[in-house]
Every structure is written in C-alpha cells, then in structure tokens.
Amino acid sequence: MESILRLYAISKNFHEETSETQAIADINFIVRDGELLSIVGPSGCGKSTLLSIISGLIPPSSGEVRLLKQPVTMGYMLQRDHLFPWRTILQNACLGLEIQKKRTPANLRYVETLLSQYGLGEFKNHYPSQLSGGMRQRAALIRTLAVKPDILLLDEPFSALDYQTRLQVADEIASIIRREQKTAVFVTHDISEAVAISDRVVVLSKRPSRVAAIHNIQLPAGVKPREAPEFRNYFNLIWKELDIHD
Amino acid sequence: MTNVSPEHLEYLKKRRRRAWMVKAGQWLILFVFFGIWELAAAAQLIDPFIFSQPSRMWKAMIAMAMDGSLFTHISVTLGEAILGFVLSAILGTLAAVLLWWNPFLRKTLNPYLVVLNSLPKTALAPIIIVWIGNNVRAVIVTAILTSIVVTILTALTGFIEVSEDKIKLVETFGGSKRQVLTKVVLPASAPALVNAMEINIGLSFVGVIVGELLTAKAGLGYLIVYGSQIFKMDWVMLSVILLSLLAALLYQVIVALEKRWIQK
Numbered sequence: 001m002e003s004i005l006r007l008y009a010i011s012k013n014f015h016e017e018t019s020e021t022q023a024i025a026d027i028n029f030i031v032r033d034g035e036l037l038s039i040v041g042p043s044g045c046g047k048s049t050l051l052s053i054i055s056g057l058i059p060p061s062s063g064e065v066r067l068l069k070q071p072v073t074m075g076y077m078l079q080r081d082h083l084f085p086w087r088t089i090l091q092n093a094c095l096g097l098e099i100q101k102k103r104t105p106a107n108l109r110y111v112e113t114l115l116s117q118y119g120l121g122e123f124k125n126h127y128p129s130q131l132s133g134g135m136r137q138r139a140a141l142i143r144t145l146a147v148k149p150d151i152l153l154l155d156e157p158f159s160a161l162d163y164q165t166r167l168q169v170a171d172e173i174a175s176i177i178r179r180e181q182k183t184a185v186f187v188t189h190d191i192s193e194a195v196a197i198s199d200r201v202v203v204l205s206k207r208p209s210r211v212a213a214i215h216n217i218q219l220p221a222g223v224k225p226r227e228a229p230e231f232r233n234y235f236n237l238i239w240k241e242l243d244i245h246d
Numbered sequence: 247m248t249n250v251s252p253e254h255l256e257y258l259k260k261r262r263r264r265a266w267m268v269k270a271g272q273w274l275i276l277f278v279f280f281g282i283w284e285l286a287a288a289a290q291l292i293d294p295f296i297f298s299q300p301s302r303m304w305k306a307m308i309a310m311a312m313d314g315s316l317f318t319h320i321s322v323t324l325g326e327a328i329l330g331f332v333l334s335a336i337l338g339t340l341a342a343v344l345l346w347w348n349p350f351l352r353k354t355l356n357p358y359l360v361v362l363n364s365l366p367k368t369a370l371a372p373i374i375i376v377w378i379g380n381n382v383r384a385v386i387v388t389a390i391l392t393s394i395v396v397t398i399l400t401a402l403t404g405f406i407e408v409s410e411d412k413i414k415l416v417e418t419f420g421g422s423k424r425q426v427l428t429k430v431v432l433p434a435s436a437p438a439l440v441n442a443m444e445i446n447i448g449l450s451f452v453g454v455i456v457g458e459l460l461t462a463k464a465g466l467g468y469l470i471v472y473g474s475q476i477f478k479m480d481w482v483m484l485s486v487i488l489l490s491l492l493a494a495l496l497y498q499v500i501v502a503l504e505k506r507w508i509q510k
Binding site: 075100 | 409411412414415416418419420421433436
C-alpha cells in the first residue's frame with residue numbers, strides 16, 4: 001500500500017505559568033492509503049494532541065507532518081457526537097458542507113444517500129435528542145464523511161457510549177469506513193477496540209510519549225474479530241507494552 | 247387512550263382539581279385585596295383621599311379614557327419602554343459579540359463592566375437630563391443605560407459558556423471565527439439571549455419611569471409624579487396598576503417568543 005502521510009520526529013510541549021510539560025517526545029510513523037490505523041497509549045500520553053497536530057489544528061513544537069499525496073483533505077470526529085440540538089439530523093450532517101460553502105445539490109444528494117444507506121434515512125428530519133447514542137454517532141460520522149475527506153481522524157469516538165452500544169457502534173463505524181474506502185487514524189485507550197477494528201496498531205509509551213511498537217493485525221477471515229484466538233495474543237502483547245501497571 | 251384505568255382517571259381528576267385550586271387561589275387574592283381596599287375606604291377606615299379606592303380609580307380611568315389622555319399616557323410609556331428595550335437588546339448583544347470576539351478587550355474592560363453593573367444606573371438619570379435635555383430622548387437613553395449592562399453581561403456569559411468542543415468541531419471543517427459565531431455561538435446562546443431579554447424588559451421599564459418622573463410631560467411616570475403633586479391619588483394608584491399590567495404583558499410576549507424560538 002502507498003503511504004499517504006508521514007510523521008517526522010513530532011514533539012509537543014505544553015506551557016503553563018509554573019511549568020512546562022513535554023507531552024510528546026519523538027514520534028515517527030507513516031499512515032498508508034486506505035488503512036485503518038489505531039493509536040493506543042496510556043491516558044495522558046498525548047494521543048488526542050497527536051491527532052490535533054496531524055489535522056493541523058495545533059502546531060507541533062518540533063518535527064513535521066508531511067502529506068505524501070496532494071491534495072489531502074482531513075475529516076475529524078470528536079469524542080462526543082456534538083450534534084447541534086437546534087438542527088435536524090440532515091442539517092447537522094450538512095454542517096461541514098455549509099462551512100466549506102459546498103452545499104451543492106449533488107453533495108446534498110450524497111449526504112442523503114449516506115443517511116439512508118446507514119439507517120438514518122427516515123430520521124433525517126428528526127432532532128438529535130430523538131435518536132439513540134449509536135444513531136447519533138453514525139450521524140456524526142456522516143457529517144464528517146459529507147465533505148469527502150481523504151483521511152478520517154477519530155478521537156476516541158465511542159468513549160461517551162455505554163459498553164453494549166460501544167461494541168456495536170465501533171464495528172459499525174469501522175465497516176462504514178471500510179466500505180467508503182477511507183483512510184482512518186483512530187485514537188483510543190481501549191486495546192480490544194483497537195485490535196478488533198484496525199489494520200495496524202501504533203502503541204505509544206507513557207508521557208513524554210514515543211512509539212513503543214507497531215503491530216500489523218492479521219485476524220482470520222470469517223470469524224468475529226473478538227472471537228479469534230489471535231485476538232487474545234495481540235491483546236496481551238499490547239497490554240504488556242503499554243506498561244501501565246507500575 | 248382507549249383503555250384508561252379507573253386509577254388513572256382518578257389521578258387525572260386529582261391533577262385537574264389541584265390546578266383549578268391554584269388558579270382559584272390566585273384570583274381570590276386579587277378579589278380579596280381590592281375588596282378590602284374598597285370596603286375599608288367606603289367605611290372611612292382609610293382616607294380615600296390619600297389611599298384612593300378601586301371604584302374611584304375605575305371612575306378616573308373611565309374619565310381619562312373618554313378624553314383620550316389615558317391612551318396618550320399609556321402609549322408614551324409603552325413606546326419609550328419598547329424603544330429602550332429594543333435598542334438596548336441590539337446594542338447590548340452587539341457589544342457582547344465584540345467582547346467575545348476580542349478577548350483582550352474583554353479582559354481589559356472587565357473591571358469597568360463589573361463596576362457599571364453594580365452601579366444603580368438610575369443615579370445617572372439627572373446627568374442624562376442635563377446633557378440631553380428635558381425630552382423623550384433623555385427618557386429613552388435612561389432606559390437603555392439601565393438595562394444594557396446586564397444585557398451585555400448575560401449575553402457574554404452565554405457566549406463564553408458554549409462548549410469548546412462544539413467550536414473545535416466547526417474549526418475541524420476549516421470554519422472561520424465568523425462561522426464559529428454564526429454556526430455555533432449565537433444559536434447555542436439562544437437561551438441566554440432570551441434570558442437577557444427577560445431581565446432587560448423589566449429594567450427598561452425602571453429606566454423609563456425614572457426618566458419620566460424627572461422630566462416627562464406625558465406617560466404613566468409623569469402621571470404618577472403630577473398626580474402626587476396635586477393630590478390626585480386616584481391617578482397615581484391607577485398608573486401604578488396600569489404599569490404592572492404593561493410590564494406583565496411585555497414579559498408574556500418575551501416568554502411566548504422564547505417558546506417559539508427555542509422549542510426543539
């Protein structure tokens with residue numbers, strides 16, 4: 001697979017009045033076109049910060065994010081769905097298009113297609129409060145997909161959901177991303193989630209974080225990922241690498 | 247609603263009954279209050295010349311309605327209050343937007359806003375009259391001054407409390423600050439803005455009445471001060487009651503707007 005994005009020696013320091021914290025020490029890895037890449041790490045290791053750096057929302061203290069294809073557009077998905085309660089689902093899904101002034105009839109049709117394809121067609125004129133947590137998360141994903149990004153950046157997008165919903169929504173979102181053939185970088189602190197849905201997992205160390213390991217996840221086809229025997233091996237391996245129990 | 251159990255019917259009956267009792271109690275207070283007032287004055291327990299009397303107020307109102315002066319006074323006060331309210335709502339919201347937009351300005355001006363907020367603005371009314379003159383404009387400026395600081399602070403608090411993540415969401419789509427304002431901050435602050443309006447309308451009335459007490463040649467505030475000077479207490483009391491009705495009416499209009507605007 002071709003590479004689409006490369007991180008060179010990224011570091012990030014945070015400044016406060018009384019202290020300076022080094023959140024990210026030195027991070028290098030590549031993102032390949034069309035893969036679903038997870039970043040796992042202990043809490044506070046700067047995973048979300050790294051995502052903001054990749055997206056260009058905040059600059060790194062040193063190092064560089066290099067885009068290997070031009071032009072590359074990115075879509076961001078936050079921890080909570082943040083659907084606006086004063087907009088309908090369709091209006092929410094069109095937020096990005098409105099902001100980028102691309103709310104054309106063709107794009108609107110694309111959004112409507114996505115909504116009905118992923119089970120929200122009949123809810124497009126509902127308000128977010130009328131939808132379940134899983135449906136809201138799907139609506140949030142469609143809002144991100146609407147602007148046709150090349151890379152999706154997902155910042156713990158399931159952490160606000162309860163455990164049952166979470167398992168189901170994680171698999172759903174992952175399969176949507178694969179069907180739409182998007183590249184995705186997915187931050188989580190949940191090892192099993194990362195192993196279950198990704199092609200590769202980047203493991204970060206404690207703060208100041210570096211890349212501790214990168215795993216290619218290969219689970220047998222035809223078996224549910226979480227039920228494959230290899231799943232447990234990956235899980236244990238990454239859990240040891242995370243080294244959060246000392 | 248086809249199969250309603252007797253227990254549920256009983257519950258609904260109780261509920262309706264209780265709501266009815268509250269309504270009845272509310273009206274009862276009104277009737278008792280005016281009834282005692284009327285009777286006490288008729289029995290000469292209180293001097294109707296000083297305390298007035300509901301029936302005399304009624305007669306005064308009919309007389310003033312006949313010669314049209316009642317409507318002049320009401321419309322002058324209402325017009326001034328609405329104008330003051332609208333101007334202060336617009337200017338206050340604009341000022342709040344400006345302060346939201348520029349955090350440097352916000353932090354620099356903060357102590358002044360705090361002082362202005364605690365200052366009784368009616369103390370400024372005599373100064374306004376000296377500067378602007380003995381006219382309607384002075385009344386309206388007093389109304390604006392009375393209500394604008396609270397409008398600014400309430401709206402600004404609403405703007406600042408909008409969740410950082412919602413703003414980040416707009417930024418992830420490449421949204422400008424202007425789009426952050428129009429797509430998130432203003433719509434998300436609708437409840438705060440309506441709340442500001444509710445406070446604003448009451449304070450605008452305060453400003454108008456203070457202004458009228460000092461300077462006006464018409465309006466309910468003028469009627470109060472003029473009536474008290476010539477001992478026409480019927481006019482004074484009538485004006486006070488009309489004022490409370492007007493304020494309640496405008497407040498209800500805002501509440502109705504709120505329901506239409508925010509109901510979702």
